[in-house]
Structure formats: structure tokens, C-alpha cells
Amino acid sequence: MQTTEQWSSKIGFILSAAGSAIGVGAIWKLPYVTGISGGGAFFLLFILFSLFMGFPLLLAEFVIGRSTQKEAISAYRSLAPNSNWHWIGRLGVFTCFLLLSFYSVIGGWIVIYIAKGLFGGIISEGADYGSVFNMTIGNPLLVIVAQFVFLAITVLVVAKGIQNGIEKANKILMPALFGLFIVLIIRSLTLDNAMEGVKFFLAPDFSNITSESVLFAMGQAFFSLSVGVSVMVTYSSYLSKKESLIQPAISIVSMNLVIALLAGLAIFPAVFSLGLEPAEGPGLLFVVLPAVFDQIVFGEVFLIGFLALFLFATLTSAFSMLEIIVASIVKGKAEKRTKYAYIIGILIFLVGIPSALSYSIFADILIFSKSLFDSADYLVSNILMPLGVLLISIFVSHKIEKSTLREELLQHSRLGATAFNIWFFIMKYIIPLVIILVFLDITGILDKIVAIF
Secondary structure, eight states, rough: OOOOOSSSHHHHHHHHHHHHHHHIIIIIHHHHHHHHHTHHHHHHHHHHHIIIIIIHHHHHHHHHHHTTTOOOOHHHHHSSSSSSEEEEEEEHHHHHHHHHHHHHHHHHHHHHHHIIIIIIOSOOOOHHHHHHHHHHHHHHHHHHHHHHHHHHHHHHHTTTOOIIIIIIIHHHHHHHHHHHHHHHHHHHSSSTHHHHHHHHHSSOOOGOOOHHHHHHHHHHHHHTTSSSSHHHHHHHHHSSTSOOOOOOOOOOOOHHHHHHHHHHHHHHHHHHHHHOOOOOTTTTTHHHHHHHHHTTTTTHHHHHHHHHHHHHHHHHHHHHHHHHHHHHHHHOGGGHHHHHHHHHHHHHHHHHHHHTTTTTTTTOEETEEEEEEHHHHHHHIIIIIIHHHHHHHHHHHHSOOOHHHHHHHHHOOOOOOOHHHHHIIIIIIIIIHHHHHHHHHHHHHHHHHHHOO
């Protein structure tokens, strides 16, 4: 059945898709993963993966969704009937479910910090913001309540639908986020020793790069652009046939890279200026931001404002994750949307509780030396997303007629056959090869193969 809703405009689609892509991926995760993975070299790899794998994959998901006008599972089933390829959609739905279960924990941390700023104050002279953060996430009741609040907001917006919920929120929130980022960067760059942070972030040093760093960079590119989980299949299914696919994809990738650059320029100069550790981990942003705003007149006010926008950016990504799950169930029947949005929201909350308690009650429970939170993140970013990407690249290049791909991709575009052929070659050969090589390298199998020859 065809979906009954559509974006009201191309800009609404671009901002919503960019909101899905940007969110926590660019603002929270990229700085700390860059910090633990060697700085500039990792960021360069992230850019290359985003441009040469993320962008083609984004277009591939757009083609699948817009050509069928159906949510993820039904889209694959429509293009490859009487086969098991619809399990790519199911894998995407499962991945989004697991992703949102720990992603909502981060959203809950932001909720707590906003509440602290409004009622108790975060910034204080001589404060150890690292200890403040550890004490905050070590309070089991507090983090669970905050996670619930974050998911409740997500459910309420998604229950309202595409135009009245997701699109309307993103049209306001995304531009505001860009503006406040500029304020933060200006202050961060004027701190003492700030250029050391810029050098760490932008000057490549490949001596610290390992096969795991490459896997992280690839996973981060997929995470940041929300590809590999068929979110963009569902989002593009709401896009009118009259619109080009190329321009929105370029806009989304560009906005994502700009936000990633802004996040790094805001965070790392402050990290080095204030003598903090760039490899701080998941708490990096929550330690650095208060320390930076501590140096600004009316810093508490600016901090609350930034946290509010950070919350909104996080919510825009959460909207897309919940949307793909809800859409896969309601299949265009708007009357079912509210009911299933609430049911799924509750289930995600329950599954996310172990991640929320990873730094308190369940702190001693480790999986391959990783906390429950980090294990869920690793599984999604470095295994399920690359696996989804591999399957999508194979599906698009082998199961969809080349003429259909060409017509859908070049519709309302000035690009010609050469651009299409390059895109198709990347999808059919380059992306699967790169993913397989990275996995073989990370498991040590590649070294054994090389040793044989």
C-alpha cells in the first residue's frame, strides 16, 4: 500500500533527513570517537568514507524509498517479490530499535543537564566537570527517569505524523543549532592554546591509525548519515516524485560534514586549552561544554541554550529511528500511528534500561571488556550498520533493473550517464569490497591471507 503522507516541501525533507543524520552522530559521537582514534587522521578517513561511500549509499536508499513510495520492509518486498531481500528492511528496523534503546540514554543525559542548568546550576568556580558527569550518570533512578522523558517527547512528535510532527520541528531546530555552534566556536578558538586542539583535529597523523580505527571511521560515517538501516528508505518514500534525489543528498552530506567540522572546532580547542583528555570517551561533550561556557559571560545561559538545541538535534535523529519502526508496522495507515508509536516507545525504553544502568548498577557487567552501553554502540555502529550497507549495495546493484535505477536517480537532475555509471560502479564493486576488506582486517583473516601469498 502506498504511504498516505508526504513532506510538504523539499526543504522540509532535507532538514528532516539532515536532522536524522546530524543529531548525536556528529555532535556527541564524532568528537569523542575522534579523540580516542588519533585525531586528524581519523577525521580525514571519516570525510572520505562519508563522500565516497556514505553519499552513494544515501542515494541508493533514496532510490529504493522514492521509487516504491513504501516504508523499508515493503519497499524491498515490492522490488524483489517472493524473495528474502525484505530482511534488509527488517535488519534496519531491528538496528534502529537497538540504536534508539541506547541513544535515548544519551538524550536522557542531556535532559538531566538542562534540568540542572535551569534549577540547580551546572557551572561553578573550580568545579571538576568530569566528576560531575560521572556522578550524574551513576545515579540509576535519575538516568532512567531522564531516558523515559526523552523517549516520551520522541513518541509524542512521531505520533503526530510527518508534516505536523517531524517536519515542523526540524524546520525550526536545525537552523538554530547552526547559529549557536558559531558562538561556541568563536569562544573556543579564542582560548589559550586553542591551536593545539585545532592541530590535533585537522592535522592527520597516521601513526595512530589501526584497522579498528578504520572500522570506527567507516561506522561513524554510516552512523552520522543514518545509512545502512533503511531510515532514508522510509524518509524518501514520503518525497514527491517531482523532486530530484541528487540535490537533497548533496545538501544532507554537506550539512553533516559542516556540523562535524563545527563540533570538532568547538570541542578540541577547548579540550587542549583546559588541559582535558581528548580520549575522554562518551562523556567528552558533557565535560568540555560546561568548562568552555565557564569562560563566557552569562555562560550558564548560553550553556542551557546549547544543551536545548543539542537536545533538539538528538530528538531529530530519534524521530527518524522511531519513524522507521512505526512505519514498518502501520504501513501508511495513519489511524494506527499513535497506538504503535506508544507501544514501541515503551518497548524501546525497557530494552534501553541496561544501557542506562551501565555506569551504576550494571557497571561490573562487561561484554568483551566493554560496558553494556558501549557493547550496544559497537554492535550497531561497527557490525549491524556495515552489514546493512553491504546488503543494500548488493541489492541495489544486482536486484533492481539498471534502467529503473538510472531513471529514478537522474530524474529532474542535470547529471548524465557518466555520473550514473560512476555511482553504479561504486555501489556494485567498491563499497562491498571495502566493507569486506575492513571486516577481514579487523578479524585478522586478512593478515593470514596476505601471509599465504
